[in-house]
Amino acid sequence: MVTALRDRVLWLRYLPPEGRFLNVYMDQNNKCNLRCRMCGFSDPRVAALAKYDLPRELYDSIARQLFPRAAYLALSLMTEPFMTRDFPDRLAAVREHEVPFSDIITNGTLLTARAIEKMIDARINRLTVSIDGGTKELYEHIRRGARFENVVRNIFLLQSMKRERGATLPRLRINHVLCDANIHAFDDFLAQRIKGLAPVQPQLDNNGRALAKLSEGNWWLRAIATLAARRPGPPASSCLIHVKTSPTSAVLPPTSP
Numbered sequence: 001m002v003t004a005l006r007d008r009v010l011w012l013r014y015l016p017p018e019g020r021f022l023n024v025y026m027d028q029n030n031k032c033n034l035r036c037r038m039c040g041f042s043d044p045r046v047a048a049l050a051k052y053d054l055p056r057e058l059y060d061s062i063a064r065q066l067f068p069r070a071a072y073l074a075l076s077l078m079t080e081p082f083m084t085r086d087f088p089d090r091l092a093a094v095r096e097h098e099v100p101f102s103d104i105i106t107n108g109t110l111l112t113a114r115a116i117e118k119m120i121d122a123r124i125n126r127l128t129v130s131i132d133g134g135t136k137e138l139y140e141h142i143r144r145g146a147r148f149e150n151v152v153r154n155i156f157l158l159q160s161m162k163r164e165r166g167a168t169l170p171r172l173r174i175n176h177v178l179c180d181a182n183i184h185a186f187d188d189f190l191a192q193r194i195k196g197l198a199p200v201q202p203q204l205d206n207n208g209r210a211l212a213k214l215s216e217g218n219w220w221l222r223a224i225a226t227l228a229a230r231r232p233g234p235p236a237s238s239c240l241i242h243v244k245t246s247p248t249s250a251v252l253p254p255t256s257p
Ligand code: SF4
Pocket: 032, 033, 034, 035, 036, 039, 040, 041, 042, 078, 079, 080, 106, 107, 130, 143
């Protein structure tokens, strides 16, 4: 009974080091440079809100108080972190306080060599880039305001800078929101669009626990089958495909010209 409970508690990851009992999730602004169709930022009421950046002093104060107790730290969640001008400079606090696992989620459009350098220096554990749509047309239809080739170029820049520096971190994860509008292009995305980027290790879900809940709908099952067929033997270390789902109605396919 105790063992089962312990396994349940530990389904996400390892036991945190002594004294680190917090999972810290934070956004540092209320901004995004894109207007993705499935996102609240595409709502004009959200776009009309006054723009805000977490002041640097407040960030530094939070870092001093919480980071030494954090086992896990997500530096962005629902907004685009690189919209905060000095976001790359803030990352040094992660290394300073030796946070064991740190995470950044981004749309990848604003990655620069300087930002990548700071992430590598800070030993950020994981960078998740959201790319939905296996083709340029689909991607740019869904992620309004982004350019497919720019994001792919930025990801290649990350991987090449890591190679040059002999760095294994940050590990790259790609979030790919699947829906009826883009499932037909998913196989092409895996086979062509991110070819050469890194070995692909699909992460279907957290230990497959959510699969049962999400198993309604043929497109999801097809995605699972596609990913399962591509799962390599030895675990690849550099790139994960993390599949998420989106309500079908949120993302309608592009209309034919
Ligand atoms: S990049 Fe993320 S936060 Fe920005 S509009 Fe798209 S889904 Fe929303």
